[in-house]
Amino acid sequence: MMPVEPAASDAMLDAYLDVAVVADAKRLADPIFQRRYRQAAPDFPYHVVGFYRPPGGEAQAACYIHFTALGDCLLGGGACVDDRVLRRMAAPAREALHRVGGLYRHCLAWSVRHFAPRYPAIFGYCGDTLAERADLAVGFERTAHPHLLVYFTRPLPAETRARLIAEANAVGPF
Numbered sequence: 001m002m003p004v005e006p007a008a009s010d011a012m013l014d015a016y017l018d019v020a021v022v023a024d025a026k027r028l029a030d031p032i033f034q035r036r037y038r039q040a041a042p043d044f045p046y047h048v049v050g051f052y053r054p055p056g057g058e059a060q061a062a063c064y065i066h067f068t069a070l071g072d073c074l075l076g077g078g079a080c081v082d083d084r085v086l087r088r089m090a091a092p093a094r095e096a097l098h099r100v101g102g103l104y105r106h107c108l109a110w111s112v113r114h115f116a117p118r119y120p121a122i123f124g125y126c127g128d129t130l131a132e133r134a135d136l137a138v139g140f141e142r143t144a145h146p147h148l149l150v151y152f153t154r155p156l157p158a159e160t161r162a163r164l165i166a167e168a169n170a171v172g173p174f
Contacts, residue, residue: 013100016093018051018059019110025049029064036080042066046074048114050107052085052093060085063107067115067122068174073164074119076111077174079104079131105134112138116153121161123168124149145169 022028025047033041041064050063062085066078081103100106112122124140126132127147140149143165150165
């Protein structure tokens with residue numbers, strides 16, 4: 001699977017949404033993470049945040065995804081979306097997000113494109129049906145292990161793929 005290309009309608013989102021890797025997850029992502037998981041956001045890299053820019057207003061963190069490097073792999077988990085920000089979005093922003101499959105899917109696809117040059121495999125650990133649907137739509141594949149999904153960013157020999165899957169699975173939930 002090669003890195004996903006931006007959807008044609010992504011261009012409409014440029015007026016409303018930025019996605020970035022940030023260092024200050026405590027200030028930016030912790031409120032979203034705490035609301036979803038009832039615990040502090042991880043304090044180690046990588047932190048991907050989707051920011052909504054309301055017309056004439058200050059940018060607001062709307063989506064958070066945490067990634068952890070593990071050798072040749074990247075482990076993604078702890079994703080969450082602030083539904084309060086979604087409800088306050090301007091109608092054109094909500095419509096554009098709907099066309100690209102939603103805020104989480106948009107941010108996840110951005111993350112895959114961003115990290116693909118550095119990591120041959122990006123893993124997700126997913127127990128949520130809606131999140132799994134978005135993961136699969138971005139191009140992640142199920143593995144033989146429950147909840148463990150993988151996105152190979154480049155062609156790899158079968159034995160390398162199997163080794164990376166085994167390494168990610170050995171971590172357990174992430």
